[in-house]
Amino acid sequence: MPLETNRQHVLAQIRTAEATAHRVSGSVQLIAVSKTFPANDIRTLYQHGQHDFGENYIQEWHDKTQTLADCPEIQWHIIGHVQSNKSRPVAEHAHWLHTLDRTKLAQRLSEQRPDNLPDLQVLIEINIANEAAKHGIAPEELLPLARTIGALPKLNLRGLMCVAQADADETKLRRQFSQMQDLLAELQTVAPQADTLSMGMSSDMAIAIECGATIVRVGSAIFGKRDYAK
Numbered sequence: 291m292p293l294e295t296n297r298q299h300v301l302a303q304i305r306t307a308e309a310t311a312h313r314v315s316g317s318v319q320l321i322a323v324s325k326t327f328p329a330n331d332i333r334t335l336y337q338h339g340q341h342d343f344g345e346n347y348i349q350e351w352h353d354k355t356q357t358l359a360d361c362p363e364i365q366w367h368i369i370g371h372v373q374s375n376k377s378r379p380v381a382e383h384a385h386w387l388h389t390l391d392r393t394k395l396a397q398r399l400s401e402q403r404p405d406n407l408p409d410l411q412v413l414i415e416i417n418i419a420n421e422a423a424k425h426g427i428a429p430e431e432l433l434p435l436a437r438t439i440g441a442l443p444k445l446n447l448r449g450l451m452c453v454a455q456a457d458a459d460e461t462k463l464r465r466q467f468s469q470m471q472d473l474l475a476e477l478q479t480v481a482p483q484a485d486t487l488s489m490g491m492s493s494d495m496a497i498a499i500e501c502g503a504t505i506v507r508v509g510s511a512i513f514g515k516r517d518y519a520k
């Protein structure tokens with residue numbers, strides 16, 4: 291299926307979910323998750339007006355930024371775990387980081403963000419189902435980390451991100467996404483500018499939108515099945 295047809299289908303699903311949830315049309319932003327897919331696929335969608343792309347793997351993404359240097363309006367969202375020794379390309383080339391989960395990484399990004407660039411927009415990743423294999427902080431750690439980030443220059447704390455439990459039924463998903471909405475309200479007590487909830491993927495975006503997602507991260511529903519499990 292042509293990529294743009296897939297993207298239009300996803301956009302229609304987003305608009306339907308917004309209407310079902312009595313939310314303003316256009317209040318949910320689509321990030322096209324292009325990990326494992328070639329730069330040319332990104333270019334195709336860019337030419338149709340998609341500007342926000344999500345990538346997980348720093349080397350792969352960095353290579354794509356070079357290839358796509360002639361697409362100046364791309365907004366790169368890093369949505370995978372970032373090791374501290376990989377912080378520099380993120381600080382120098384990303385627009386958003388969805389997976390901030392510790393002080394050390396925040397400090398490095400703040401120091402490495404070039405002065406001539408706008409602040410890096412950051413989200414704190416929450417391990418919402420307390421899964422051992424997942425990254426992200428526990429809800430109790432939110433306010434201390436938020437205060438630390440708030441004191442650092444060149445970072446703008448915009449909200450929260452989660453990956454819901456993969457095998458959860460609808461009831462559980464709803465509980466996890468609703469808890470994220472409560473945590474955003476808690477975050478706003480120390481970071482009033484925080485306005486973003488990044489949650490919902492190809493399989494669960496409608497429920498996430500019902501529960502207040504402002505960004506959905508959609509990969510396979512646009513690009514197709516990934517070759518390898520990543």
Ligand SMILES: *Cc1c(COP(=O)(O)O)cnc(C)c1O
Pocket residue numbers: 323325346369370453491492493507508509510511520
């Ligand atoms: C891969 C990935 C996505 C997209 O997942 P799909 O199921 O392909 O839509 C979203 N968020 C994160 C963090 C991812 O790693």
